[in-house]
Amino acid sequence: MTFSAHAVAGGALALAMPHHPALAFVAGAASHFALDATPHWNYHPRSASIDPEGAGVGKPVVYDRDLAIDLSVIAFDGVLGLVLAFIFFATPATWFAVMCGAVGGIAPDALHLLYSRWPHEPIALINKLHCRMQWDIFEHNTIAGIFSQIAIITLVFVIAKMI
Ligand SMILES: [Zn+2]
DSSP: OOHHHHHHHHHHHHTTSTTOHHHHHHHHHHHHHHHHTSSBOOOOOSSGGGOTTSTTTTSOOOOSHHHHHHHHHHHHHHHHHHHHHHHHHOOTTTHHHHHHHHHHHHHHHHHHHHHHHOOOTTHHHHHHHHHHTOOBOOTTOHHHHHHHHHHHHHHHHHHHHHO
16 A cells, blocks of 8 residues: 555544554554555555565665665655645644654555665564565556555545544
């Protein structure tokens, strides 16, 4: 699942605990694994240097065009998710918890990056479980995949506003 969807879901969950930012972070991180276990679309790294299942795990980083594209996409996706969570859910009283929830929603995927650079326990076990729980769909249909992520973000927004 994209960072955007994870961040919006984490930010929405924080609305249930607006005075407990640390708990919002944990709830956001927990939601990450729950969402990864549902049918979803995800983009995959081009660069072996940051692919947690690729041949570049633990090897020196190759600074090439693929890495630049991956880092650009990841940065855009992450910032978009944080901005959407803020716009959708933050108020002067809740913004910090919402941001903690959104960052918590993204944080588990940072462990993929850590594993690709440092493939040792306990990160290796967490990475293995995280990769196994993925339920990728639309693997070869990027357009359908992107629309599925927009649908998830919209659904989370609507549910959060109804509660
Ligand atoms: Zn994940």
